[in-house]
Amino acid sequence: MDLQEFLKQRWVIIAVLGIVRLVPPRLGYAIVNLTARRITKQKPKVYYKLRKNLAHIPGTDAHPGKLDQLTSQAFYHAVKYYFDFYRMAKRPDHRVKRSVHIPGEVYDKIKHAQQTGRGVILAGIHTGNFDLGMVALATDSLMITALSSANPNEAYKVQNKLRSKSGLELLPINPGSLKKALRLLKNNGIVATGLDWPHPEETCRINVFGKPAYVPLGTARLALLSNALTMVVSFYTKPDGNEGVIISDPIDVIRTGNREEEIILNTEAYMRIFEEYIQRYPDQWMMFHPFWADEEKSNFRGEKHV
Numbered sequence: 001m002d003l004q005e006f007l008k009q010r011w012v013i014i015a016v017l018g019i020v021r022l023v024p025p026r027l028g029y030a031i032v033n034l035t036a037r038r039i040t041k042q043k044p045k046v047y048y049k050l051r052k053n054l055a056h057i058p059g060t061d062a063h064p065g066k067l068d069q070l071t072s073q074a075f076y077h078a079v080k081y082y083f084d085f086y087r088m089a090k091r092p093d094h095r096v097k098r099s100v101h102i103p104g105e106v107y108d109k110i111k112h113a114q115q116t117g118r119g120v121i122l123a124g125i126h127t128g129n130f131d132l133g134m135v136a137l138a139t140d141s142l143m144i145t146a147l148s149s150a151n152p153n154e155a156y157k158v159q160n161k162l163r164s165k166s167g168l169e170l171l172p173i174n175p176g177s178l179k180k181a182l183r184l185l186k187n188n189g190i191v192a193t194g195l196d197w198p199h200p201e202e203t204c205r206i207n208v209f210g211k212p213a214y215v216p217l218g219t220a221r222l223a224l225l226s227n228a229l230t231m232v233v234s235f236y237t238k239p240d241g242n243e244g245v246i247i248s249d250p251i252d253v254i255r256t257g258n259r260e261e262e263i264i265l266n267t268e269a270y271m272r273i274f275e276e277y278i279q280r281y282p283d284q285w286m287m288f289h290p291f292w293a294d295e296e297k298s299n300f301r302g303e304k305h306v
Contacts, residue, residue, distance in 0.1 A: 052290070121193060122134075208292070246280075
């Protein structure tokens with residue numbers, strides 16, 4: 001069985017949760033290191049998917065072996081992120097916040113954007129421990145509603161329960177939840193979306209680092225319909241092992257009078273910030289699906305759905 005399919009099974013996640021809760025952190029991190037080494041040694045299909053994505057980021061091929069080194073580091077980070085998220089989920093808020101350093105100015109920036117009388121979209125990049133980071137961000141008087149997968153697999157269902165219990169309100173993407181998200185944004189609320197996760201039915205080919213990539217359009221659609229401000233958010237692991245966060249200034253909606261053009265222009269504005277952020281920490285970008293259009297062209301036809 002393919003590694004990605006194996007990890008989607010409910011019993012696997014439940015077993016991992018049990019192990020995480022039983023083992024002390026030091027032993028847990030040793031298991032994390034062993035697991036990551038085993039994955040990178042065996043090089044399953046998902047290893048090459050991630051490696052191909054990282055290869056498009058400038059500087060990842062700076063010298064021979066650099067790309068494989070970054071890919072191996074990315075798998076270590078990925079396993080560690082899940083371990084830390086499962087370990088911290090359901091812990092008291094102050095314990096979660098100690099593991100994610102969110103400066104006061106980040107909260108100030110979000111609240112200042114809200115003070116304009118408009119809603120705020122937090123467009124998250126899948127870098128660092130984004131699950132733990134978003135949970136921590138939602139614990140400090142910021143009421144955040146997050147849009148999640150429309151058809152979550154068994155593993156995602158378990159993870160969503162942990163996210164919900166930790167302070168995030170989760171809405172599976174469907175017509176009803178999108179209407180609720182729009183109401184929240186029009187009433188000065190905060191909605192979190194994924195900026196970079198390719199979706200076959202809501203994707204357009206947009207240049208990222210000069211090459212066409214499958215970029216989701218949902219964030220731009222929400223911004224245009226609600227007139228919300230958008231802030232791009234990226235979490236990352238600091239040298240001390242704790243999580244940090246980068247957040248952009250509020251991005252206003254670009255309007256031209258042509259809806260299709262507006263969707264593209266706004267999405268391109270977000271992706272310019274995306275490029276800047278993932279180039280800082282390429283080995284912390286958890287993108288295990290084909291992202292660039294030259295990888296598996298038959299998988300996506302979203303460019304027809306602008």
